[in-house]
Amino acid sequence: MDFPTDGVSLLKNDKEYFIYVKYYSSANSNVAKETFDQILSTFKFLDQNRVTTCTDTKTYKSLEEALKQSEDVCYLDLSNTNLASLPVDVLKLANLQSLYLNNNQLSSLPKSITQLKHLTTIDLTRNPISDSELKKLRTLMPNASIAHIKPMN
Numbered sequence: 001m002d003f004p005t006d007g008v009s010l011l012k013n014d015k016e017y018f019i020y021v022k023y024y025s026s027a028n029s030n031v032a033k034e035t036f037d038q039i040l041s042t043f044k045f046l047d048q049n050r051v052t053t054c055t056d057t058k059t060y061k062s063l064e065e066a067l068k069q070s071e072d073v074c075y076l077d078l079s080n081t082n083l084a085s086l087p088v089d090v091l092k093l094a095n096l097q098s099l100y101l102n103n104n105q106l107s108s109l110p111k112s113i114t115q116l117k118h119l120t121t122i123d124l125t126r127n128p129i130s131d132s133e134l135k136k137l138r139t140l141m142p143n144a145s146i147a148h149i150k151p152m153n
Contacts, residue, residue, distance in 0.1 A: 059100075063087055071095060079103055079123075091115050102126055103151075108133045114140050124148045 059075040060066035066073045073093045079102035086109050090099070098121040106127040113119070124134075125147055134148055 059098075063089055066093060074098065074118075076100065086110060086113065088112075094118075097121065099123070109137055111140060113137075120144055122146045126151045 057074070059077050060069075060073055061077050063076070063078065066076050067089060070092050071094065074095055074097045076090065076093060076096055076098070077100040078087075078090075079100050081104060083101065083104040083106055086101075086106065090096070091112055093116070095118050096116050097118050099116075099119060100123045102123055102125040104127050106124065107129055109122075109124075109129075113122075119141070120143065122137075122141075122144055126149060128151060129148060134146065138144075138146055
């Protein structure tokens with residue numbers, strides 16, 4: 001199949017492929033969406049429940065702000081906010097792909113985080129989460145990349 005490759009990149013991690021289509025402007029977004037649809041049609045094996053089109057590339061640093069745009073939020077950074085638990089409202093961000101939680105006080109994440117079907121990246125760097133909790137989380141979310149570096153004492 002021939003399709004324009006300008007602005008399209010294919011990345012692969014250990015378990016899956018990620019397709020990124022760059023949206024240049026609202027005038028070109030229909031062209032990019034058509035290109036994206038063409039690419040997806042070539043991957044018959046894709047789980048359509050895990051396919052999202054992320055047009056908002058903004059990384060939200062406030063949950064309150066993110067909730068105002070809940071359907072469009074793909075990146076949320078709650079780093080350095082002294083969280084001891086994950087706010088339940090994060091689960092309202094149905095299209096969330098990356099969640100940054102660095103430098104907090106998290107010792108675990110709730111099982112309900114698996115409701116975020118598009119979540120592929122979780123950064124738990126410098127949180128007091130145990131190895132056994134990390135193992136549980138990785139078992140619950142085998143397709144997610146979970147980063148963790150223990151806090152410095």
